[in-house]
Amino acid sequence: MKKFIYIIVSIVAGVVVFLSARHFEYNPSFLTVELKAEYIEPDRFQLFYAFEENPIFIETNSINYRIKGLKGLQTISFNIPLNGKAIVGLRLDISSANNKQKPIYIESLSIKNNKQSLEYSNNILDAFTLNKYVQYKEGRFFTRMLNNKYDPFLVSKEIGPQIRELTKSKKYISVYLSLFMAIIVAIALYGFGFYSNLGSRIGGDQIVIAVFIMTISLPILLKISNIKESINNLENRKLVEKPEFQFSKSYSSKFETYYNDVFPFRNSLINLSSFLKIHLFKSSPFPEKVQFGSDHFLYLNNIEVKNSYTHSNILSQGDIHKYVITISDRKSRLNKEGIQYYIGYFPNKHSVYPEFLPWSMKSQIKKNFSLADQLQLNLSKHGIKYFNPKKQIITSKTELLYHKFDTHWNNYGAFVTYQAFFQEFKELNINPYSIEDFNVVYKTRFWGDLTRLIGTEKIKGYIETRPLFELKDTINSFTRIADDTLPKGSIRTSNNNCNNTSKVIFFGDSYSTYLVQFFSLHFKEVIYYRGAYNQTFVDKIKPNIIFELSVERFIYKHLSTDISESTNSVH
Numbered sequence: 023m024k025k026f027i028y029i030i031v032s033i034v035a036g037v038v039v040f041l042s043a044r045h046f047e048y049n050p051s052f053l054t055v056e057l058k059a060e061y062i063e064p065d066r067f068q069l070f071y072a073f074e075e076n077p078i079f080i081e082t083n084s085i086n087y088r089i090k091g092l093k094g095l096q097t098i099s100f101n102i103p104l105n106g107k108a109i110v111g112l113r114l115d116i117s118s119a120n121n122k123q124k125p126i127y128i129e130s131l132s133i134k135n136n137k138q139s140l141e142y143s144n145n146i147l148d149a150f151t152l153n154k155y156v157q158y159k160e161g162r163f164f165t166r167m168l169n170n171k172y173d174p175f176l177v178s179k180e181i182g183p184q185i186r187e188l189t190k191s192k193k194y195i196s197v198y199l200s201l202f203m204a205i206i207v208a209i210a211l212y213g214f215g216f217y218s219n220l221g222s223r224i225g226g227d228q229i230v231i232a233v234f235i236m237t238i239s240l241p242i243l244l245k246i247s248n249i250k251e252s253i254n255n256l257e258n259r260k261l262v263e264k265p266e267f268q269f270s271k272s273y274s275s276k277f278e279t280y281y282n283d284v285f286p287f288r289n290s291l292i293n294l295s296s297f298l299k300i301h302l303f304k305s306s307p308f309p310e311k312v313q314f315g316s317d318h319f320l321y322l323n324n325i326e327v328k329n330s331y332t333h334s335n336i337l338s339q340g341d342i343h344k345y346v347i348t349i350s351d352r353k354s355r356l357n358k359e360g361i362q363y364y365i366g367y368f369p370n371k372h373s374v375y376p377e378f379l380p381w382s383m384k385s386q387i388k389k390n391f392s393l394a395d396q397l398q399l400n401l402s403k404h405g406i407k408y409f410n411p412k413k414q415i416i417t418s419k420t421e422l423l424y425h426k427f428d429t430h431w432n433n434y435g436a437f438v439t440y441q442a443f444f445q446e447f448k449e450l451n452i453n454p455y456s457i458e459d460f461n462v463v464y465k466t467r468f469w470g471d472l473t474r475l476i477g478t479e480k481i482k483g484y485i486e487t488r489p490l491f492e493l494k495d496t497i498n499s500f501t502r503i504a505d506d507t508l509p510k511g512s513i514r515t516s517n518n519n520c521n522n523t524s525k526v527i528f529f530g531d532s533y534s535t536y537l538v539q540f541f542s543l544h545f546k547e548v549i550y551y552r553g554a555y556n557q558t559f560v561d562k563i564k565p566n567i568i569f570e571l572s573v574e575r576f577i578y579k580h581l582s583t584d585i586s587e588s589t590n591s592v593h
Contacts, residue, residue: 032208032209033208035207035208036204036205036207036208037204039200039203039204039207039208040200040201040203040204050104050135050136050137050188050189051103051104052101052102052103052104052135053071053101053102053104053109053133053134053135053185053188053189054099054100054101054102054132054133054134054135055069055099055100055102055112055131055132055133056097056098056099056100056131056132056134057097057098057099057114057128057130057131057132058095058096058097058098058128058129058130059095059096059098059126059127059128059129060093060094060095060096060126060127060128060129061089061090061091061092061096061123061124061126062091062092062093062123062124062125063091063120063122063123063124064088064089064090064091064119064120065089065091065117065118065119065120065123066086066087066088066089066117066118066119066120067086067087067089067098067114067115067116067117067118068084068085068086068087068115068118069084069085069087069100069102069112069113069114069115070083070084070112070113070115070175071083071084071102071109071111071112071113072109072110072111072112072113073107073108073109073110074107074108074109074110074186075107076510076511077110077111078502078513079111079113079502079504080504080506081504081506082506085100085102086118087099087100095129104189107189108186108189108190109185109186109188109189110182110183110185110186111177111178111182111185112133112150112177112178112185113175113176113177113178114150114175114176114177115173115174115175116128116156116163116165116174116175116176117156117165117172117174118173121165121167121172123165125162125163125164126162126163126164126165127161127162127163128146128163129143130142130143131146131149133181133185133188134188135188135189138187138188139188140181140184140185140188146176149178149179149180149181150176150177150178150179151176151177151179151492151496152176152496153173153174153175153176153177153496153499153501154168154496154497154499154519155167155168155171155172155173155174155175156174156175156176168518169518171518173501179490179492180463180465180490183465183467263280264277264280265277265280297478300476300478300481306476307476307477308475308476308477309323309382310323310324311323311324311475311476312472312475312476313379313380313382313383314380315375315378315379315380315383316377316378316380317378317426318426318427318483318484318486319371319375319378319379319426320426320427320428320470320472320473321371321372321378321379321380321383321472322371322429322472322475322575323383326575326576326578327370327372327575328386329575329578330370330372330392330393330574330575330577331370331372331373331379331383331386331387331575332386332387332388333387333388333389333390333391333392333393334388335393335577335578336391336392336393336396337393337396337581341581342396342397342400343400344582345397345400345581345582346400346401346403346404346406348582349365349401349406350404350406352555353406356560356568360566361560361565361566361567361568362449362450362566362567362568363567363568363570364407364409364447364567364568364569364570364571365401365406365408365409365569365570365571365580366407366408366409366410366411366443366570366571367394367397367408367409367410367571367572367573367574367577368411368431368439368533368571368572368573368574369394369411369412369415369573369574370573370574370575371424371425371429371431373392373412373574374412374415374416374419374423374424374435375419375424392574393574393577393578394408394410394412394574394577395410397577398410407446407447409443409446409447409571411438411439411442411443414438414439414441414442415435415438415439415442418434418438421434421489422434422486422487423435423438425470425486425488426470426484426486427467427468427469427470427472427473427481427484427486428470428471428472429470429471429472430471430532430533430536431533431536432488432489432536433488433489433490433491433536433539434462434489435536436533436536436537436539436540437457437460437491437540439537440454440537440540440541441454444544450567452522452544454540454544455493455540455543459493459494459495460491460492460493460494461491461492461494462489462490462491462492463489463490463492464487464488464489464490465487465488465490466485466486466487466488467485467486467487467488468480468481468484468485491539491540493539493543497519498519498520498543499517499519499543500515500516500517500519500542500543501515501516501517502514502515503515503516505549508549508551508552509551509552509553510552511532511535511552512549512550512551512552513535513538513549513550514547514548514549514550515538515542515547515548515550516546516547517542517543517544517545517546517547517548518546520543520544520545520546522544522545522546523546524545524546524547524565524566524567525545525546525547525548525563525564525565525566525567526541526545526547526548526549526565526566526567526568526569527548527549527551527559527560527563527565527567527568527569528541528548528549528550528551528568528569528571529551529553529554529555529556529568529569529570529571529572529580530550530551530552530569530570530571530572531552531553531572531573531576532552532573533571533572533573534550534552534571535550537550538550541569545567549563549565553579554570554572554579554580555568555570555580
């Protein structure tokens with residue numbers, strides 16, 4: 023009995039050591055961006071920064087700096103408050119208030135926290151790319167106006183992951199060293215207790231009581247002593263907020279739910295559980311969210327995608343008839359108003375790479391006819407094309423087209439779809455760019471939104487390359503416009519370098535953001551609206567063209583409300 027007690031005590035001590043070692047993190051509070059530059063004329067320098075959860079440049083995430091005009095170098099410095107968020111991109115608006123600015127010389131740029139830094143001396147273009155309003159000659163930046171517009175800026179390119187490394191929280195001690203320390207302490211404590219005959223002086227019951235009290239008291243003692251752990255949301259959901267105190271039966275249960283989200287060592291325990299299941303047992307700690315496939319593929323497995331990849335969301339004859347009539351009437355009405363309307367979808371990763379699905383997911387697929395196939399078939403009977411790029415994508419699989427560790431396709435998958443779209447709808451008179459028009463650079467990445475759903479930043483041995491597309495002829499590029507009136511995640515672009523004066527609304531989702539770099543090359547203005555078709559928004563914008571394209575698992579959100587609710591409720 024005593025031997026068993028020594029084992030329990032040693033294990034508990036080892037766990038405490040492991041959690042303590044993994045408990046403390048370094049959390050940068052600021053990211054400092056500092057330049058040494060020469061501005062002959064007074065001006066303003068504006069720094070935009072993009073956070074990981076919404077990687078677009080908006081006015082609210084920017085800092086202005088008033089520049090004095092003088093000969094010689096001056097220091098321009100910004101401190102960006104992080105508040106526990108990771109930054110993935112920077113934009114340097116080098117001249118925002120003086121379109122008569124003389125050539126600008128930037129001697130050095132540093133991006134740093136209080137421990138590490140990225141340094142660029144006379145080679146800022148190694149890290150940033152120019153837009154069309156600024157040119158670089160003989161070591162100086164020349165700003166210019168085009169079509170009565172002035173907006174010279176530089177955008178960070180490949181250094182996005184490096185910036186993120188400077189801004190994310192980091193553990194002081196690695197998980198492997200923490201485990202090693204825990205094992206050593208557990209073995210040493212067991213050896214000391216067992217072989218020193220400690221049990222002869224302390225009863226077994228006393229040890230059990232002490233271990234129990236220590237176990238239930240540790241989180242409370244840590245909370246009282248104000249030893250804090252960084253509360254990182256590893257589960258990609260909103261954590262429960264602290265309830266307001268009140269004398270009621272429901273308060274205790276609400277507080278318990280809140281405390282379960284914020285108690286000390288919570289993240290460490292989640293990380294430990296994930297680490298053991300992923301690396302030791304090779305299984306997902308949250309199989310209801312994410313499943314491990316073969317060839318290092320991870321697959322989303324929530325209800326929405328399950329209904330989609332198992333093809334259990336097929337519409338009834340009544341509902342498909344309602345949908346076809348709705349789309350037919352909408353298209354007819356818009357055409358009478360001079361608005362072109364196009365509808366379709368983008369395949370799930372599950373549909374493009376079914377060969378890598380785990381058996382537990384494959385076995386649930388009962389038929390090959392999907393909701394997208396059903397919509398395409400029934401709309402075609404009414405002379406309406408439903409864009410379905412599945413064939414083109416599958417025939418292009420010599421390239422990796424979807425992220426292995428993420429729910430999204432990659433830029434190559436978006437490029438193949440972009441070409442397929444304009445080749446199918448030739449009436450738009452758009453000649454899509456070819457692959458030769460882009461520089462394609464591959465970057466290594468270890469993580470995605472699926473790794474985070476299972477509570478880890480990366481999985482040992484899991485590495486993928488992600489393609490980045492950069493247009494060779496930047497004179498044809500577009501600009502993004504900040505617009506806080508749009509739904510979260512929406513994007514607005516302007517392009518004065520194309521001959522097409524059309525205004526476009528693109529109703530879509532996160533998959534649409536990968537198409538921005540391609541579609542916006544062909545239209546004067548495009549609004550990528552995050553959501554389903556919205557007649558009020560159409561009436562407000564008065565576009566020339568409307569695209570309504572969603573990822574396969576979100577097709578139901580683009581059905582009419584009554585069909586969407588009935589379809590989603592039965593599965």
